[in-house]
Amino acid sequence: MANAAEDRRPLTVELRGLAKAFRGAEGRVQAVDALDLSAAEGEIVALLGPNGAGKSTTIDMLLGLTEPDAGTVSVLGGRPAQAIAAGDVGVMLQTGELIRDLSVCELVAMAASVYPAPLDVDDTLCLVGIDALAGRRTQKLSGGETQRVRFALALVGNPRVLVLDEPTVAMDVEGRLAFWEAMRGLAARGTSVLFATHYLAEVDANADLVVMIARGRVVAAGPTTELSARGGLRTIRATLPGVAPGRLAELPGVQWAERHGDVVVLDCADGDMALRALLAEQPEARDVEVGGGGLEQAFIELTGMKEAA
């Protein structure tokens, strides 16, 4: 895999050959299998996969909350428990409500008190964009606000490694923007950020490296830009009545053509070539859109979601 760029900074997280099976109703389920993953200082690494791909199990093993059946986990050169005890790891797990009867400020201060060298509580609230909520009781927060407070709890210990499982679920647009801005700021200061998600757009826009997993296995890993390019497929849609899909499928660069009423949809191996040929041969085509492709297309191909659908 293209995970080993030579000019990477020192690794903070290294998972090698990780495997974990669970006994389920239908016998053994291999949740994670032969998984390799690493993050270096200052990197934002996305663990991308559909639901049930093994993201949360991987994160649990990374944090030492679950023992792997096989493989090794190294966080800052030691066992996860050591890094956690040293206060070097900030965590936002997928599920979790906040304890009640404290204000946001009090809760974050309480969390800060267990770390050896925490950030200033007010600074943390500002960083996450919840300074206006400081006095609010935790049980009176909305879902998105709760999520941002949980993010503050992960940050306040001033961690060198930040591990986030589906961090932006339930956040509104503003919350997401603040979140990713904070994240990039931390990475610029050398913090490793490792986050699990199934939101492609977020990975595309924010991650340096992406590790795609499906059914517990890594199906692709590398710099986000590289993987986006790998999914060469594009989809062209146009309003074009009265032309048989069979004719369109023969255009150069087109693999498959379909008709939905007046609209035709072309799956293209080479989107640029197909678009030129379409416009040259069918000048009456209107409302032409080129979509798909990029990371999304790569994701669909690599995780085999298309076959499943």
Added chain:
Amino acid sequence: MTLSYTRAEIRRAFRNRRFFLFAVGFPLAIYLLVATPNRGVHDLDGSGISAPLYFMAGLATLGTMNSVLAGGARISIERTIGWTRHLRATPLRPRTYFATKVVTGYLTALVPLAALYSAGISLGVDLSVSQWAGMTALMLVGLLPFAALGVMLGHLVGVDALGPAIGGTSGLLSFLGGAWFPVASGFMHDVAQALPSYWLVQSSSVALGGGGWSATGWLVVTAWTLLLGAAAVFAYRRDTERA
């Protein structure tokens, strides 16, 4: 670090007004109902202890037991919402977490204790300063097994069964321990003596002069503390392995 963490935990507990409404209101109401008509009884069933004093300790047993049990049992809520899991990924050590729960449980127990002492005084309970102090000390020691039991319940019982578990345990154990009426002799007395709640109720015997508890009392309380302490550790381990 531990101090500010504990302080926040205590602040939370004391903000839960509804809890105190019941933890104080319930034993206080029973006390006033039971002890007021018997306020003139100076020697209850030949024990040498006045009715207002005996029932004061008895219902303080119920109230404090409830608070201390609830202190540990709140772990159940925090497990359910995923908070303890979050804490496992922080430098907070489990023993600090448990110690905080126990300390908080004890501090909340002081509220019903103070309420019952005040009610007792208003009904004529008259002890010397050293007797008050001795009785309180025995109460605090006698609550140790229940602190451990609370932590154990916090790991074994789900949130929806928490109320009945705490209420039932403290109700039954205070009843069998003689908190609601004295158990002076017979089979019930033999059973009662083996219970930690009996000795909580018996902390009122400081009024008779002497140390309050017999050697049996100290033995029973120590044994239950060790036993329930071990059970709590076991419940915690089993719970974390599963998670």
